[in-house]
Amino acid sequence: MSVTPRRVAVLVLPSVVPFDLGVPMQVFGYPRPDLGVRRYRVTVCTPTPGLVHTSAGFAIDVRHGLRALAQADTIVLPGIDDLDLHVTPATVAALQRAHRRGARLVSICTGAFVLAEAGLLDGRRATTHWIDAPLLQARHPTVTVDPDVLYVDDGDILTSAGIACGIDLCLHVVRCDYGAAVAAAVARRMVVAPHREGSQAQFVARPVDAEVASTLEGTCRWARERLAQPLTVAQLARHARLAERTFTRRFRAEIGTSPLQWLLSERLLVARELLETTRLSLARVATRCGLGSEVSMRAHFRRRFGVSPAAYRRQFAASAPSRQPRP
Numbered sequence: 001m002s003v004t005p006r007r008v009a010v011l012v013l014p015s016v017v018p019f020d021l022g023v024p025m026q027v028f029g030y031p032r033p034d035l036g037v038r039r040y041r042v043t044v045c046t047p048t049p050g051l052v053h054t055s056a057g058f059a060i061d062v063r064h065g066l067r068a069l070a071q072a073d074t075i076v077l078p079g080i081d082d083l084d085l086h087v088t089p090a091t092v093a094a095l096q097r098a099h100r101r102g103a104r105l106v107s108i109c110t111g112a113f114v115l116a117e118a119g120l121l122d123g124r125r126a127t128t129h130w131i132d133a134p135l136l137q138a139r140h141p142t143v144t145v146d147p148d149v150l151y152v153d154d155g156d157i158l159t160s161a162g163i164a165c166g167i168d169l170c171l172h173v174v175r176c177d178y179g180a181a182v183a184a185a186v187a188r189r190m191v192v193a194p195h196r197e198g199s200q201a202q203f204v205a206r207p208v209d210a211e212v213a214s215t216l217e218g219t220c221r222w223a224r225e226r227l228a229q230p231l232t233v234a235q236l237a238r239h240a241r242l243a244e245r246t247f248t249r250r251f252r253a254e255i256g257t258s259p260l261q262w263l264l265s266e267r268l269l270v271a272r273e274l275l276e277t278t279r280l281s282l283a284r285v286a287t288r289c290g291l292g293s294e295v296s297m298r299a300h301f302r303r304r305f306g307v308s309p310a311a312y313r314r315q316f317a318a319s320a321p322s323r324q325p326r327p
Contacts, residue, residue: 129162
């Protein structure tokens with residue numbers, strides 16, 4: 001299969017956080033193919049080419065300037081440590097021009113401060129590290145800052161919370177571009193979880209007992225093996241040997257969402273995989289993943305992914321490795 005690599009520009013500013021820079025380079029800039037295809041071409045750029053000092057005390061040599069933003073399909077802004085950093089007018093103008101022409105803008109952690117300084121988050125919902133979310137909200141009151149999620153996909157502008165959430169967001173971008181199978185292949189290469197919903201909580205306010213966490217993990221595994229069945233919260237609670245109210249409370253504290261929303265997310269993940277990798281009818285896919293009817297699956301799928309199951313299959317089935325459906 002021939003794939004024209006999508007162009008990604010990673011904009012590096014002084015005090016860049018090395019981890020936040022490493023994430024898009026590992027996801028988009030990996031020098032070898034994923035599933036046999038080189039899918040992205042990455043350029044690292046900065047307002048003034050040369051040595052750029054990082055938050056960790058070492059510098060990196062960046063050879064491309066802001067002109068790289070003019071050709072990029074996606075622009076990634078890694079987090080910065082200096083939240084009082086002056087964003088130059090040239091940088092602001094380049095980001096605004098890129099946005100006007102349709103480039104997708106992605107920030108990791110405190111990279112959202114740069115987007116906000118450029119006026120690109122005005123009237124939008126966004127996130128950043130929960131520690132820095134109050135400052136972002138205070139500085140930019142027209143931005144709706146959500147400190148409780150892993151990432152926010154607002155169409156052409158996407159923002160993530162801190163540290164490892166950048167991995168979740170970058171894998172989400174791969175899923176949007178090439179489908180779940182390719183994103184899962186990238187995740188396997190990086191040895192990380194293939195999918196965490198952006199709506200999950202950034203952190204757990206209080207530690208969860210190790211025994212409870214183990215119980216919930218076992219119940220989640222049990223439920224994944226039975227997604228085609230009409231599972232209820234009561235059934236999940238019985239498996240976990242907890243009262244239903246206690247189970248629901250601890251599930252939300254540990255997983256970051258309600259049991260029913262988690263079940264829906266898991267079923268939609270299975271539906272997406274089956275649409276990419278099998279030729280099962282839509283009705284059969286709906287049954288196999290526990291979404292009931294084709295009509296029900298279409299409504300949930302469109303609400304979550306913005307496209308119908310049939311349109312998703314047309315877009316991504318060719319880019320995923322095919323397999324025979326299980327009986």
